[in-house]
Amino acid sequence: MPISREALPPDSQAATGSSSAALDPAIGRLLKQGFGRDFTIFDGTSGELLHKAADQPELDWGMRVELCRQVARRNRPEFIDDENPFLVLALPLESPDGTSRVATAMFVSRPVGLDEDISPAAEQLHLKPEEALDWAVRQPPWPADVLERMANLTLEQEARRQRIEELEEETESLSVHLASTYEEISLLYRLTQNLKLSMSDEDLGRVALEWLEEVVPAQGMAIQLVPLEADEETSGQGVRTKSVLLTFGQCPVDNEQFSQLIERLGQRLELCGANRPLVANRSITREDSWPCPEVRQMIAVPLAEGENVFGHLAAFNHRDGGEFGTVEASLLSSVGAILGIHSGNIELYRQQSELLAGMIRALSSAIDAKDPYTCGHSDRVARVAVRLAEEMSCDAKMVETIYLSGLLHDIGKIGIDDNVLRKPGKLTDEEYEHIKRHSEIGYKILMDLKKLDEVLPVVLHHHESWDGGGYPHQLPSEDIPFSARIVAVADAFDAMSSDRPYRKGMPDENIDSIFRSGAGKQWDPTVVDALFRARDDIRQIARGEHHDTDIGLQKCV
Numbered sequence: 001m002p003i004s005r006e007a008l009p010p011d012s013q014a015a016t017g018s019s020s021a022a023l024d025p026a027i028g029r030l031l032k033q034g035f036g037r038d039f040t041i042f043d044g045t046s047g048e049l050l051h052k053a054a055d056q057p058e059l060d061w062g063m064r065v066e067l068c069r070q071v072a073r074r075n076r077p078e079f080i081d082d083e084n085p086f087l088v089l090a091l092p093l094e095s096p097d098g099t100s101r102v103a104t105a106m107f108v109s110r111p112v113g114l115d116e117d118i119s120p121a122a123e124q125l126h127l128k129p130e131e132a133l134d135w136a137v138r139q140p141p142w143p144a145d146v147l148e149r150m151a152n153l154t155l156e157q158e159a160r161r162q163r164i165e166e167l168e169e170e171t172e173s174l175s176v177h178l179a180s181t182y183e184e185i186s187l188l189y190r191l192t193q194n195l196k197l198s199m200s201d202e203d204l205g206r207v208a209l210e211w212l213e214e215v216v217p218a219q220g221m222a223i224q225l226v227p228l229e230a231d232e233e234t235s236g237q238g239v240r241t242k243s244v245l246l247t248f249g250q251c252p253v254d255n256e257q258f259s260q261l262i263e264r265l266g267q268r269l270e271l272c273g274a275n276r277p278l279v280a281n282r283s284i285t286r287e288d289s290w291p292c293p294e295v296r297q298m299i300a301v302p303l304a305e306g307e308n309v310f311g312h313l314a315a316f317n318h319r320d321g322g323e324f325g326t327v328e329a330s331l332l333s334s335v336g337a338i339l340g341i342h343s344g345n346i347e348l349y350r351q352q353s354e355l356l357a358g359m360i361r362a363l364s365s366a367i368d369a370k371d372p373y374t375c376g377h378s379d380r381v382a383r384v385a386v387r388l389a390e391e392m393s394c395d396a397k398m399v400e401t402i403y404l405s406g407l408l409h410d411i412g413k414i415g416i417d418d419n420v421l422r423k424p425g426k427l428t429d430e431e432y433e434h435i436k437r438h439s440e441i442g443y444k445i446l447m448d449l450k451k452l453d454e455v456l457p458v459v460l461h462h463h464e465s466w467d468g469g470g471y472p473h474q475l476p477s478e479d480i481p482f483s484a485r486i487v488a489v490a491d492a493f494d495a496m497s498s499d500r501p502y503r504k505g506m507p508d509e510n511i512d513s514i515f516r517s518g519a520g521k522q523w524d525p526t527v528v529d530a531l532f533r534a535r536d537d538i539r540q541i542a543r544g545e546h547h548d549t550d551i552g553l554q555k556c557v
């Protein structure tokens with residue numbers, strides 16, 4: 001790059017002031033390293049003198065300001081004075097932020113002797129000849145071409161230094177971004193690991209708040225879960241009827257205030273899209289009409305799944321007094337989406353369970369309608385069987401299965417001829433064979449209902465006998481599914497104890513005696529033992545006096 005030696009007219013603008021902080025120290029070091037001296041620095045735009053170099057002759061910089069600005073505009077090194085042996089070099093230095101500086105310094109282009117007369121050159125530069133000579137003899141000579149090469153090398157090195165600095169900044173910012181992305185992904189992964197239908201939305205919400213606290217710089221966090229729109233019949237069966245506020249850290253609002261804030265922000269949310277996060281910073285919370293002065297910063301996101309909004313997640317008050325930004329908004333949105341999907345799934349599951357419970361009620365009623373003589377039989381068998389299962393220390397899941405099995409064990413009677421089913425007297429062999437088919441018919445009715453898989457063994461095998469003489473498969477002893485053995489005892493107990501239009505229920509002593517002699521023959525003796533142990537409770541159930549079986553249909557399915 002050639003260095004221009006064109007002479008330019010001096011500028012009338014006077015340079016003023018000086019600042020030691022005018023130049024990046026790294027550039028100061030670079031110039032010192034390359035040229036072995038301090039440089040005078042000007043602002044390349046305004047021409048302001050920012051730093052005056054030490055150990056340089058007193059040049060009239062006011063005259064050279066415009067020259068420096070022109071060097072800045074042309075953005076290449078130039079000699080702005082050339083009076084043999086003096087050379088004044090100007091270097092344009094542009095910072096990455098766009099600010100422009102010009103560094104200038106005087107050199108001698110050849111060795112100067114003590115007895116040399118340099119007065120003409122000194123006068124041209126408005127320097128006192130004695131001082132100029134005194135300075136010049138102490139200077140190492142810098143031929144113009146060497147200065148030119150050094151100037152270009154220095155600028156190249158500075159460009160490289162700036163590029164390295166930029167890359168370091170980019171790396172730093174990328175690393176911060178990666179760290180926050182990693183935290184976000186790790187949090188979302190942990191949350192999704194907890195997305196089991198068995199975990200309630202409140203429990204998952206508490207877990208989410210606890211984990212969010214690790215990555216969101218908020219003083220407090222909260223989740224408000226709102227009531228679901230359920231119909232009258234289902235309310236009270238695990239459906240939330242009041243909003244619930246879960247909090248973590250220093251949450252500055254209560255449930256009611258949370259609702260107020262969401263309502264107020266709702267208008268703004270509508271403006272920017274219902275499912276988008278809302279960041280309320282100081283410019284909003286400082287407004288006179290802001291309802292909660294304790295809330296200085298806030299982000300709120302809906303817990304939404306499609307059109308359904310199950311509540312809101314919010315972070316309150318930045319820990320360092322700053323403002324929440326897109327990183328926090330994005331993280332909260334992701335967590336809000338997961339919580340929303342979880343709530344949606346729970347609701348969907350509840351609706352399906354409700355549907356299935358309704359269907360089981362309908363089936364159970366259909367059996368009663370078909371066989372009015374045994375009205376209430378299925379319900380009583382279910383309750384007695386539950387009491388037996390509890391007596392035998394079955395787990396909750398097994399107890400639920402036994403309850404449903406009791407309700408549906410005779411579902412196959414739907415396919416039995418009414419005349420046979422309702423015949424009050426003794427059945428013929430043929431009629432008995434026909435009625436025996438109800439266990440297999442029941443199995444076929446329910447076999448395609450995946451949710452009732454565990455009920456099928458009872459429906460099919462509740463008439464098997466411990467000695468292998470039952471039906472339909474003549475299974476012996478422990479080959480009979482355990483749940484079927486329990487329901488078989490409950491079924492027999494109700495058949496003996498309940499009144500029928502054509503006969504009264506048997507006295508307790510007779511029933512006891514039949515079970516005693518049938519234990520180990522018709523029935524599993526361990527189940528019969530359980531029947532005797534829980535006899536008082538079971539008699540109450542049989543008489544319809546026992547209503548505290550806490551197995552709800554909906555809970556079971």
Ligand SMILES: [Fe+2]
Pocket residue numbers: 409410438462463
């Ligand atoms: Fe049956």
Ligand SMILES: [Fe+2]
Pocket residue numbers: 377381409410491
């Ligand atoms: Fe039955």
